[in-house]
Amino acid sequence: MSIAFPDGFSWGVATSAYQIEGGRHQDGKGESIWDRFADTGRMPESGDIACDHYHRWQEDVDLMAELGVTAYRFSTAWTRIIPDGAGSPNQAGIDFYSRLVDELLRKGITPWLTLYHWDLPQALQAAGGWLNRDTVDAFVRYADVVSTALGGRVKNWITHNEPWVASHLGYGTGVFAPGIDDLGSALTAAHHILLSHGRAVPVLRENSQGCEVGIALDCRPSQPASADPADVATNRAHDGFRNRWFFDPVLGKGYPTDITAMCDERSVFEQPGLPFLRPGDLEEIAAPLDFLGLNYYTGVEISEGDEDGMGVVLPEGPNQPDGYTEMGWEITPQVLTDYLQHLDEVYRPRSIVITENGASYSDGPDESGVVADHRRIAYLDQHIRATAAALAAGISVRGYFVWSLLDNLEWTSGYKQRFGLIWVDHATGRRIPKTSYYWYRDFIRNASRLSP
Numbered sequence: 322m323s324i325a326f327p328d329g330f331s332w333g334v335a336t337s338a339y340q341i342e343g344g345r346h347q348d349g350k351g352e353s354i355w356d357r358f359a360d361t362g363r364m365p366e367s368g369d370i371a372c373d374h375y376h377r378w379q380e381d382v383d384l385m386a387e388l389g390v391t392a393y394r395f396s397t398a399w400t401r402i403i404p405d406g407a408g409s410p411n412q413a414g415i416d417f418y419s420r421l422v423d424e425l426l427r428k429g430i431t432p433w434l435t436l437y438h439w440d441l442p443q444a445l446q447a448a449g450g451w452l453n454r455d456t457v458d459a460f461v462r463y464a465d466v467v468s469t470a471l472g473g474r475v476k477n478w479i480t481h482n483e484p485w486v487a488s489h490l491g492y493g494t495g496v497f498a499p500g501i502d503d504l505g506s507a508l509t510a511a512h513h514i515l516l517s518h519g520r521a522v523p524v525l526r527e528n529s530q531g532c533e534v535g536i537a538l539d540c541r542p543s544q545p546a547s548a549d550p551a552d553v554a555t556n557r558a559h560d561g562f563r564n565r566w567f568f569d570p571v572l573g574k575g576y577p578t579d580i581t582a583m584c585d586e587r588s589v590f591e592q593p594g595l596p597f598l599r600p601g602d603l604e605e606i607a608a609p610l611d612f613l614g615l616n617y618y619t620g621v622e623i624s625e626g627d628e629d630g631m632g633v634v635l636p637e638g639p640n641q642p643d644g645y646t647e648m649g650w651e652i653t654p655q656v657l658t659d660y661l662q663h664l665d666e667v668y669r670p671r672s673i674v675i676t677e678n679g680a681s682y683s684d685g686p687d688e689s690g691v692v693a694d695h696r697r698i699a700y701l702d703q704h705i706r707a708t709a710a711a712l713a714a715g716i717s718v719r720g721y722f723v724w725s726l727l728d729n730l731e732w733t734s735g736y737k738q739r740f741g742l743i744w745v746d747h748a749t750g751r752r753i754p755k756t757s758y759y760w761y762r763d764f765i766r767n768a769s770r771l772s773p
């Protein structure tokens with residue numbers, strides 16, 4: 322018996338603008354918060370050149386066509402489209418994505434466009450970034466400009482990628498751009514990001530008739546390390562801030578009240594309550610979606626005193642024990658099945674798309690140029706099976722995107738963390754499809770069947 326997926330299931334790969342494009346100063350592109358973060362020494366390497374996809378995009382589309390994916394998820398750089406975030410659109414930037422979309426369609430690959438994968442225009446950051454409610458309007462206008470230009474051809478839209486990362490790592494701990502470390506700021510930024518998502522949905526529907534709209538939420542599904550009430554309570558807080566704070570409002574349940582009470586107890590804001598919340602916001606955030614995007618990498622066990630779950634993540638590096646990727650993340654495919662079931666039961670989304678799943682391993686070319694990344698194949702195989710198990714349980718999963726097409730800039734971890742199906746020599750830009758690329762190609766060709 323083999324495991325089969327339904328006809329029309331989307332098999333894809335995913336990337337994001339800052340991580341692959343380069344072309345930093347090309348054709349009128351403006352400065353983003355990640356350009357500034359790199360320039361001020363907050364990362365080991367910058368995305369100035371990255372995979373040079375800005376110049377090599379045709380080669381990359383050819384590689385996708387050869388791979389046989391039916392869908393490609395990429396993001397547009399706000400600073401290419403509207404260099405200062407709120408002023409005049411830049412036709413050269415729009416043209417770049419327009420050519421990309423045309424070429425994808427010509428090759429039979431459906432474009433899935435993410436509007437925001439963290440690269441806020443620095444000019445908006447200078448006015449407060451996501452702490453400033455005006456950024457919501459700027460995002461909605463950006464969504465309008467992109468969907469007016471591309472909405473006749475792009476029919477799958479993702480408003481935001483991983484709002485938890487953008488808000489908590491960007492504004493809560495400051496390890497990501499723009500580098501602010503304050504929990505109240507993280508929650509404020511998260512709210513404005515979610516509000517901009519909800520407000521953009523009707524704009525996308527208007528400009529791209531018949532389109533499907535979703536958001537890509539990241540998650541760290543968790544369970545308490547033991548039945549000890551202290552572990553259970555810490556796990557609840559972890560799950561609340563990390564997962565429910567985003568899934569709940571987007572799917573119509575408002576902010577989780579146990580966590581808002583915790584904010585009051587911890588005096589996160591000067592007064593009890595959420596100062597950024599205005600009447601009507603939650604209704605707008607809960608705009609009905611066609612699909613819920615889920616970015617899944619790992620699940621964690623939470624112990625007392627480790628609300629962030631940092632204690633269960635190993636230090637990054639190549640020499641991990643079995644069962645961990647080089648990000649130090651445990652490989653937990655069963656958690657994916659369980660979490661898909663949980664999301665289906667609790668939120669009843671219309672459908673779910675796995676908008677990211679993948680593993681970082683640094684395997685490079687051997688003497689004959691072969692990149693034998695068998696650990697990545699094992700990871701993908703296990704997670705695709707985990708997805709199949711959710712489908713078999715009756716959950717409407719409609720697509721699966723491997724993160725990532727190319728080895729790219731893994732943010733503050735630099736280029737040494739390699740998630741790609743294609744190995745990239747970052748000195749020359751040379752691409753070498755890895756063994757996992759051929760494995761995924763054959764899997765898709767074989768009508769998406771896995772042997773038992």
Ligand code: IFM
Pocket residue numbers: 337340483616677724731732740
């Ligand atoms: O590289 C990132 C991506 O930008 C967002 N999701 C997780 C990936 C791996 O860390």
